[in-house]
Amino acid sequence: MILGNPFKLRRNGVMGLNERNLRLVAELNPRGLMRLVNDKTITKRLAIEAGIPNPELIGLVSNPYDMRRLDQMLERPNGVAIKPANGSQGNGIMIITGPMKGGYKLANGRRVVFEDVRFHVMNILSGMYSLGGLPDTALIEERVRFAGVFDEISFKGVPDVRIIVLKGVPILAMLRLPTADSDGKANLHKGGVGVGVDLVTGVTQLGMQYDQLVDFHPDTANELSGLQTPYWEDMLIMAAQAYDVTSLGFLGADIVIDVDKGPLLLELNGRPGIAIQIANRFGLRAHVEPVLAADTSKMDAKARIAFGKDIYRLIHEGQAAA
Amino acid sequence: MSSHLHARLLAFALILLGMGIFLHKSVQNDYPIVPDQTRTIWNLEVYIEFAAGNRPVRVETYLPARSDVRDVVDEQFYSGPFGLRIVQEGVEGNRKAIWTYRYPDGPKVLRYRTTMMEENRSTPLPDSLQSEGRPADLPFQSNLQRQAFIVWISTIRRQSADNESLVELTLQEIFSPTLSDELAALIRPLPGSLGRLELARTVLESQGVPARIANGVYLDDARRRAEIVSWLEYRVDGRDRRYFPNGNPSKFFPIWYGLGEIVEAVGASEMSTQISLQPSRYAASTIARSQVDDGNFVLRMFSFDALPLTTQLVYRVLLTIPVGILLLVFLRQFIGLQTLGTFMPVLIGIAFRETALLTGLILFSILIALGLAMRFYLEKLKLLLVPRLAVVLIFIVLSMAAITILMSDGEQRIGLSISLFPMVILTMTIERMSIVWEEYSGSEAIKQGLGSLAVASITYLAMSNRYVEYLMFNFPELLLVIMGLCLLMGRYMGMRLSELRRFRELIGIKDEAEFPFKDKAE
């Protein structure tokens, strides 16, 4: 089948980008607040203030002067992640896993020398990866060493959990797994695998890659479903708190699990993608409508999580019963 | 959902207003809504080819004359290495291009191009014709000729009642297949019908009827090779008249006046001159003007006729751009096409106007490919972003120059048209493509590049369509309608065509009965 029947898609509650942009992003995320999540340095500051754990910030490079300290910043035995503060979709991110023969080892196994890293940072500063090509800041943070829980179903790199938070209520979640195609990053555009996660229990379900349903990881051939996400409750709380610190009504929270530090908030997204519908094999609208209709302003994070779980249970148990 | 309603109301108001003015103009005032076939703008091209043999060459050619009733705009010269001078001569407004070069060698080509408005029998003649409304001295040298003339003219005068019939009789006699002995003695040995025309002109002038020989082309259809024809223009009792000894054209265009040759050359051999005609844009302005003059306020307010011709030509192009944008919005919001840069395809589409579609596509692809190669090479040098962009841009200019020079031997069309190709857009496109190339894959970059080209072609076809151009130029109020449509599209919440494909796996999963929540979207 090349095209889906639009009426059936509607009936299944599948939401398109136009609707997401108008009903969720434009309605719930005031333009002025988007800065809080578009700029990773601000997100980081807010998270630290609110006590939401996140990867340790090593330093910022915002001009050639800061560049002098770059080699010092890279000297971490466990490696660092270099990101454009205003980047998106994983573009311009360089992950260094540690030193290697006078140079550095990248997540994909290649070795680079200091000069290469410097050039990359320079490109970030000149705005090559930022929206509209504006000059940018490079953010250097500690590399997350992923706890081995999902090793069976990832290929090099760091899986992360994406939780969609609507008016503070977590409504859908998915686990994103790096693949050989995605070059160690978990972004779905780049060929990462998205796996639906049961919002109530945190257990993985079936998945998708390149908009197609998959049940096994393409590189490791292991089954995607049936794995328990550790720290699930903590993650839900982190996601729900993200709403409190940003006031953005439609958020995607990206969370990773570090071997030593547990769940860390990697970034927040003001216009999260809608592929999560395919990963969960369920349209967004059914999850969105009850939250839009409800008044969540008086609920605290715990109450919102309970509300989200109720909605999820109602929708998906009705499903299981059928 | 108040913003929804707000947007809709505004959109409908704009559409109603735009359509209202449009209908008022077209129905109430009979303003034609499709281009009028009889008012065409013609592209005239003079193509001169010759061999030069290492000695100074001088080529002169007549350009369309200027006068108080005619302006010549939009002229393009292709001179190659030749020096070019334009001179104006005589009261008739004749103009000449003079190309010179000291040591040319081998085959050479010179070209001149312009657009012009056709003329017909009711087109007024310029005032300059009037100034000579007095009997001229007779140019005949010998006594014999003078006597022959006096005998002949007095017969004619006797037979005619007034100036009008005098002219008619004169022309009839001069252009009759068999000449009387008197006339045969008077005609100068000139090529074609020029001898008779010149005699007719002399006779009319001697009788106080201003006249001149016009040389030009007949515009009855498009021609690769148009012939130069000559005719007589005269004014008798204040009425403008033309006499065509050859054929009976309904539309024509005079280029120069008098007895000169269209091209004269010194130092050139194997000379060949080709004049081609191509009808193109529809000059609605002439129609519009007659209607605007009648004092209708609405018509005058939404019309560009008061502007100078060159400005009008710019608006002709400018006003079609919103149509391209409308199309682009549709392709993005309803079809879901991804393009490199939001409006980039439209800008490329505008550039295609200069090059025509196929040439434009080829040119664009070549330049992008070269630029990408350059960009990947520069990657090794580790340059900062802005200087790197600058290098790519300069490289693009160089490549364009190289292509133009390579092509100039065969097909010169590209040489003239490449000039406005948007280099900056090309450079940004290359940069974007190379990022996609690195971050995703080469095939993704090429896919996006081709997608953008496809959108550019579609918008070009829409923007260059002559009906679209005519409608937008003559009914600029349609901009309001387009704006309204864009507002409506801005509130479209349904699926894009591409999403029907993207979410095709989600079709068979659930059924309505199992939905605990009703669809509250609409």
Ligand SMILES: Nc1ncnc2c1ncn2[C@@H]1O[C@H](COP(=O)(O)OP(=O)(O)O)[C@@H](O)[C@H]1O
């Ligand atoms: N500190 C880090 N340690 C390890 N991997 C990281 C780190 N930061 C980012 N990544 C990898 O890069 C991907 C994208 O990072 P993210 O911060 O989400 O930026 P973006 O806004 O570009 O998506 C993540 O999914 C993860 O795989």
Ligand SMILES: [Mg+2]
């Ligand atoms: Mg991300």
